[in-house]
């Protein structure tokens with residue numbers, strides 16, 4: 001990507017995020033270069049890097065992908081004199097630098113009776129009480145509940161996986177809190193895989209490997225979040241493998257989370273993959289409308305306590321549940337902003353105020369999945385050429401994927417039927433309508449189609 005292209009993209013971003021956001025957050029970004037699918041920006045401070053990654057990371061990546069589809073993630077590197085380490089932001093909009101994990105601000109509360117084990121304090125908001133259960137996460141929730149009972153270890157490890165911001169960390173913390181309250185004597189160690197690596201490297205450097213081993217082998221419950229982080233890091237993987245085995249041998253509970261199923265984590269050693277698959281592997285599916293609404297209702301009840309007297313019009317939560325992406329973190333962020341804004345201006349939260357205050361978030365989630373992206377993914381999935389899928393051929397091998405793509409466009413974008421038709425080689429809206437209907441029927445009758453749709457949806461929602 002050239003500086004000139006980046007300059008043009010910045011203008012696109014200006015249109016999406018508005019002038020204020022642009023001046024504060026986008027303007028200061030300097031593109032340092034792109035290599036191995038990572039676009040690196042230099043930022044004046046790590047705070048700015050973190051903020052941009054959390055709030056605009058996905059959007060920037062999306063924009064860059066329109067001209068450079070090979071870019072898989074964006075990384076923000078604070079200027080050397082700021083005294084901070086770089087903040088790397090993958091598609092998950094999450095930092096790779098230990099201390100500045102945007103997801104882990106200074107959290108209150110801690111668990112673990114042994115001080116040495118307080119590697120990562122637990123967030124006191126992340127309990128089972130505040131976790132809203134719906135179809136997409138009920139299995140993961142039930143498994144987490146079972147482990148939190150602290151009975152005999154029945155499945156080891158428990159492996160939770162799912163896309164960004166779907167509640168993996170929340171569930172892990174909830175398990176830890178519950179175990180602590182049932183069995184205060186238990187040594188529970190929760191940490192991210194990244195922290196595991198830092199501790200390991202530090203132990204090597206300080207020649208304290210015996211202490212490291214003793215510490216990790218003395219826990220009753222080990223929880224490692226975001227295990228994909230250690231993929232490709234050979235000696236950390238090796239140590240993780242030994243720690244894992246030692247604990248399983250002692251029948252100690254292990255809980256691991258990852259952004260995908262163990263078998264799908266690239267560059268993770270085979271022997272680790274197979275160990276991770278030995279217990280119970282459950283996934284958190286992308287949120288559906290009902291779950292999003294449930295979460296919004298629950299969070300807005302909490303907000304109502306912070307902002308007493310602030311009224312909300314009917315239909316606002318439904319609107320947000322429809323319009324905002326599957327990532328719960330984004331949903332929460334939007335609600336926080338909405339309440340703060342409404343209390344600042346002293347207005348009831350109406351639909352207009354919501355649209356106004358969250359214009360950039362709404363635009364970003366609306367623009368997130370484009371018709372072209374869907375077409376590309378579907379063609380890839382069925383292993384056909386894009387031109388055949390969009391073109392006039394009526395062969396079943398092209399017609400069915402075409403209908404699947406039309407259906408997904410209807411579901412996942414705000415495009416109208418005539419607009420979708422136009423992008424499928426200038427077809428009529430009735431053709432699109434027919435295709436959408438056909439897939440709706442097939443989804444119920446044909447397990448394969450249902451599975452294809454599920455996979456495609458997950459891929460597209462990232």
Ligand SMILES: Nc1ncnc2c1ncn2[C@@H]1O[C@H](COP(=O)(O)OP(=O)(O)OP(=O)(O)O)[C@@H](O)[C@H]1O
Nearest residue numbers: 130131132163164165166167168169170295328329
């Ligand atoms: N079902 C839910 N009910 C209530 N809050 C939820 C739910 N799912 C997620 N959240 C909230 O969404 C935010 C993101 O969740 P969390 O950090 O657990 O995601 P994650 O899956 O660990 O994401 P990542 O992939 O970034 O590690 C948290 O504030 C969490 O409390």
